[in-house]
Amino acid sequence: MDKTWILKPRSSADYQQGLDQFLKFAFDNASKGSMILCLCRKCTNCFWKEEEVVYEHLLCDGFMQGYTRWIFHGEDTSQSNPTNKANIQNEQINDEMDELLHDAFFHPESDFDVGDLDTNDLTTEPDEETKKFYKLVKDANQEIYPGCKKFSKLSFIVRLLQIKCLGGWSNKSFDMLLKLLKEVLQAGETLPSSFYETDKIIKDLGLGYEKIDACPNNCMLYRKEFANASLCHVCGASRWKTIESKVSIKKSKEKHGHKVSAKVLRYFPLKPRLQRLFMSSKTASYMRWHNEGRTKDGLLRHPADSPAWKDFDHKHQLFSSEPRNVRLGLASDGFNPFRTMSISHSTWPVVLIPYNLPLWICMKQPYFILSLLIPGPSAPGNDIDVYMQPLIDELKELWDEGIKTYDVSCKQTFQMHAAILWTISDFPGYACLSGWSTKGQLACPYCNSETCSEYLKHGRKILLYGTSEIP
Template identity: 50%
Template sequence: MAPSKGWSDRLNDVYLRGVEEFLDYAFKKTGRRGEIRCPCVKCSNTYSATREVVGTHLKVYGIIRNYTFWYHHGERVGESESNLESVQQSEDEPSNEMHDILRDLYPEFCGQDTNDMDTDIFACDIHKEEPNEEANKFYRLLRDFEQPLYQGSKSSKLSCLVKLLHIKSFGRWSNESFTMLLQLLKDELLPQGSNLPQSYYDAKKVIQDLGLSYKKIDACVNNCILYWKEDERLNFCKICGYSRWKTDKYNGEDKVKTNGKRIPKKILRYFPLKPRLQRLFMSTKTASLMRWHKDKRVDDGVMRHLADSMAWISFDKLHPNFASDSRNVRLGLASDGFQPFANSKMPYSVWPVLLIPYNLPPWMCMKQSNFILSMLIPGPEGPGDAIDIYLQPLVEELRELWETGIDTFDAYAQCNFKLHAVYYGLSMISCIWEPISWSTKESWLVLVVIRTPVG
């Protein structure tokens, strides 16, 4: 039987003992006395080495995160089925994050004891503090929606709804067909008294109440301006003079929806950053990982993360107040266009803008599941040099996060704090990582970052 694999995190206290158990197991199962394949992050089971070399590599570089079935070291199918409970869940595997968040704040919901929580953390003298108003609202909504779909159901209302919306998105269902499905499930298939929403509109309100929706901001068809703030009520672009609204080619009048609202030619979908950063600290798991770069990073001279760089250290010296709290978020930015319509003959390019939280460990911060979608810039053509027009809402929010911050509840430390954030951009002029000061003369730096790899 294979030994426990719960030691795969090299920051764990039992890691060194786990390495020795792995080496004993591998040499015994393979029957080799000289060399075995090295499963460290650097060698990736490609090269063979002696026990001493493999042991050193595992201690320095760490074992491959997703190498949980030791095929190259003698493990066979069915061998460790009885030992699955000791295998630590990988970050790559899906988990019920909503249930985890509820468990953090409401232990009685999951029948767990708060005494198991580690409170000797982050120099916080307050063992437990009441969440701020925004966090409390989120937790209350989450607790309500996590109630069973119906009496005796294994699935909650929220988890079922999220899965159904996921299927709708991938299946490209219309809103009307999704409403028909919900009505069929509620009226004919589910027991009486189920709390599943009856329409797509009601289902969408659930997501909006949780703060996971986006804002629609109309844009000039020629990428001149955004119709927001002082320009929100304009009907024509103040730069190019083009109409904001779609027009009927037959009568020349503005097109309207069934509710009487006019249809804009171009719409930017902006996903507010502040609530998404707050969400990172509403689960003990992610809240603890957001301070990994300071509390758990191994400083052994090997470059594995941006926190190992001189630029990171230089920034900490320049801004000691920001660096004093490891929870403050450092963000990278990336964007590129893609064709969303696989079978379309007409060229079309949508530009998503993504933010990468560099606080997370290196094996997590560049995973797609941990990217923060900031905005969707519509086509049919890419924004080109006018991308800074679309970045205005993000720039404004980042400025506020840098200067003022936002009240955030830390579920790991069980206390409130003022969260700040900074954007790290790669300047091709200075070739160092540095935060952007958001002045007009430096707006070119944003454009440079979009066109260069981040990280």
């Protein structure tokens, strides 16, 4: 498709005609039927929208920069490279595994081609996390048997595991199917021989999380020395759910060890996610942008221009001497995941934002790092520090010891450290994260004891008002 119309004014007839042709092409090849990824400058292929919304966004905001191959909207990646058509012998397996690795390790706008990765060109030995990634790249390009162009080893494994989950297969039946397939396929097949080996390959994607049981009253987490405890050492509540109306079923489950936890915290390890930011040459170079690419003219354009950032660098000069050390912001707030607002339920995600990145991408959704998912049905309140323990422990390790990380842009391994600069929340959430009470006559954390307030007798509320000396 001719794409010169994208550069024309959005009010022109050529732009609107080209936009109509693109929408027809995109929705004809849409994987979700009535919705596609919106590729406007604001959405940047992060949100699924309907046709009318996409049309409005592209007409008002225009197309995102750098997205010249519409690989997420039905365009074949080989169409932009005519040499691929002439050289059929170099034909790659088109099974979307490149996109899967792309989404797992990189930003969706980066120019990523797993075929360009060459492990022989490394000047230093990559760490274990990087080796796992290169192994996945190898599996994504490896045929399941000689001559197969429809499936790669990784794509076939992913498809089998999807069928296993949807069909409710047992691990034993999955092992039997793999054994049968290995007998049917011709010599040279590369399939794993068991579910254990298959699951190990998928785990290397690093998309998993840790389940940590919690006290239903938010008193403690069952980890470290309390990992095998059955009762909360603070309030004495049971770790497991009780089913009073089905006592026989409960006893049967306990007999066979199938106990159900009363409350479960989902924790997403931070270290591997930070390491992945340095696995792409484009993203890795962006992690130094705050020091090398930022315009330093005194104007506030990026958090690195703020007094808080500069004061932190001045106090911790050893940390700031390495520009690849990660500065993070922490955001948290409660929401109702069930959409029905009449249901009183509050789940609290804790999200980290890496501020090393350039100002135009550091607050984009693909770079948000989900760290904790605190379950409901009620908000943790002041007990949020109980659920923050795994993250705090990992942040302490990243601050004191760091972790060996391979920087593909420099082709070297360095000791990466990380630090939390500030938190982002609304005023009630600020009370939970900081411990400062945002209620009453001294609610302002900035004014402290000099807060100007007055109790409204008839309204039964505290009125906070400013002073003549506004900072």
